[in-house]
Amino acid sequence: MTVESADMADATESPDIFRARVRSWYDEHATPRTETDPWAVNVHTDHDTERHHFELNRRWQGELAAAGLMGIAYPAAYGGGGGAGWMTRIEREISRDYEENTGFPGATTAMLAPALLRHACEEQKLEYLPKLLSAELTFCQLFSEPGSGSDLASLGTRAIRDGDEFIVTGQKVWNSAAQLCDWGFLLVRTDPDAPKHRGITFVLVDMSTHGIDVRPLVQINGSAHFNEVFLDEVRIPVANVIGEINEGWSIARTVLANEAAFIGGSAKTLSSTNLRTLAAVAGLTNDANVRQELADLITRERVVAWMGEQIQQAVRRGEMPPMDPGLIKLMTADNRVRSGNMAMQITGAGGIAGDSPKTTWSQVELMMRFAVSIGGGTNEVLRNNVGERALGLPREPGYDKNQPWRDIPR
Numbered sequence: 001m002t003v004e005s006a007d008m009a010d011a012t013e014s015p016d017i018f019r020a021r022v023r024s025w026y027d028e029h030a031t032p033r034t035e036t037d038p039w040a041v042n043v044h045t046d047h048d049t050e051r052h053h054f055e056l057n058r059r060w061q062g063e064l065a066a067a068g069l070m071g072i073a074y075p076a077a078y079g080g081g082g083g084a085g086w087m088t089r090i091e092r093e094i095s096r097d098y099e100e101n102t103g104f105p106g107a108t109t110a111m112l113a114p115a116l117l118r119h120a121c122e123e124q125k126l127e128y129l130p131k132l133l134s135a136e137l138t139f140c141q142l143f144s145e146p147g148s149g150s151d152l153a154s155l156g157t158r159a160i161r162d163g164d165e166f167i168v169t170g171q172k173v174w175n176s177a178a179q180l181c182d183w184g185f186l187l188v189r190t191d192p193d194a195p196k197h198r199g200i201t202f203v204l205v206d207m208s209t210h211g212i213d214v215r216p217l218v219q220i221n222g223s224a225h226f227n228e229v230f231l232d233e234v235r236i237p238v239a240n241v242i243g244e245i246n247e248g249w250s251i252a253r254t255v256l257a258n259e260a261a262f263i264g265g266s267a268k269t270l271s272s273t274n275l276r277t278l279a280a281v282a283g284l285t286n287d288a289n290v291r292q293e294l295a296d297l298i299t300r301e302r303v304v305a306w307m308g309e310q311i312q313q314a315v316r317r318g319e320m321p322p323m324d325p326g327l328i329k330l331m332t333a334d335n336r337v338r339s340g341n342m343a344m345q346i347t348g349a350g351g352i353a354g355d356s357p358k359t360t361w362s363q364v365e366l367m368m369r370f371a372v373s374i375g376g377g378t379n380e381v382l383r384n385n386v387g388e389r390a391l392g393l394p395r396e397p398g399y400d401k402n403q404p405w406r407d408i409p410r
């Protein structure tokens with residue numbers, strides 16, 4: 001058997017042999033991280049460069065899938081490696097030592113694939129999972145709307161049935177990489193007379209369908225990470241509905257839980273590593289405040305990494321996570337804010353004004369420090385969820401929970 005074969009995951013072999021085989025595959029196909037620039041930032045200010053990097057991520061994911069290393073624990077019939085959960089952990093550990101990564105396509109695969117595995121019908125799993133795992137098709141998340149972010153269940157994009165199709169009209173917003181993705185996973189309102197959580201349907205949509213208009217939103221750093229997506233009488237086959245019509249909320253929750261787990265467990269580089277270098281360059285290694293805050297951040301990063309690994313193992317085994325995934329996202333968000341603040345504390349005014357690789361890294365760290373606190377659910381909302389789900393506190397008062405969606409003032 002060659003290392004390129006799709007049988008990379010052989011559940012009967014020992015972890016040591018598997019580890020050696022994966023390591024040798026990576027050595028042959030990937031670039032060791034030691035050869036890469038730790039100050040490189042993932043911010044692109046023009047569409048062509050953004051597209052170029054997106055396609056590199058897609059290609060790398062395709063290579064992993066061809067070697068049986070993407071979705072290792074997924075059944076081979078669905079394009080996975082047919083291996084065991086522990087193999088995914090080993091592959092993840094090894095992949096951290098190399099530069100190539102699956103970027104955005106990999107992130108949405110981590111959110112969507114477990115949801116499809118759990119909720120899609122057999123035909124849909126056979127159709128979409130192999131294309132999702134190999135990134136032959138890339139998917140964006142079409143959930144948030146103006147006025148329906150934290151209160152996602154209030155969403156108003158309407159889908160009206162017309163024979164074998166839905167006609168969908170509405171607006172989505174903050175949709176990451178929607179300008180680059182082939183397909184989207186979309187939440188629509190199919191029953192306006194039901195209470196808000198019960199009239200939502202989860203549907204897959206080809207982004208090239210007539211009536212979809214994707215408009216990039218340019219941020220302060222010049223990049224267009226997000227988009228507005230307008231849907232004007234878009235015809236989507238009923239066959240694209242995942243799960244039952246009007247029962248999409250539970251699938252959305254599966255996706256959001258996977259998203260929180262992914263965000264927490266995905267960092268390849270720890271910010272504290274660069275912050276330590278910055279402190280040394282600035283001659284602040286012996287500064288008591290800087291030392292104290294660095295030690296604090298390093299401890300928190302380690303805790304998050306361990307929590308993330310535990311949650312991801314459970315997700316891969318199809319089990320309930322051992323802790324609320326919201327907790328890890330909260331801690332990751334907190335770490336990002338601390339890191340952005342520290343980067344500026346260490347580099348000072350020069351950090352804001354400079355354009356060297358180190359100062360550029362510091363600026364991105366500062367500007368992006370709230371991305372995790374908002375994306376995938378804000379800290380405040382996550383704290384509410386953790387209070388209710390994990391601590392058993394009384395539910396947040398909600399006057400509209402049982403009211404028909406149509407009657408809720410907007």
Ligand SMILES: Cc1cc2nc3c(=O)[nH]c(=O)nc-3n(C[C@H](O)[C@H](O)[C@H](O)COP(=O)(O)OP(=O)(O)OC[C@H]3O[C@@H](n4cnc5c(N)ncnc54)[C@H](O)[C@@H]3O)c2cc1C
Nearest residue numbers: 141142143144149150174175176371374375376377378380
């Ligand atoms: C980096 C990033 C990537 C994203 N990617 C996507 C994507 O790909 N697809 C997608 O659909 N969306 C995406 N989003 C949108 C994201 O899901 C929403 O921004 C988020 O859910 C918050 O919604 P909102 O912006 O409407 O804020 P709002 O819901 O209007 O919240 C405003 C403020 O009110 C607070 N608040 C609201 N309700 C409560 C409450 N009940 N209790 C206490 N405080 C409350 C919030 O915490 C926040 O501080 C992304 C956002 C970011 C930052």
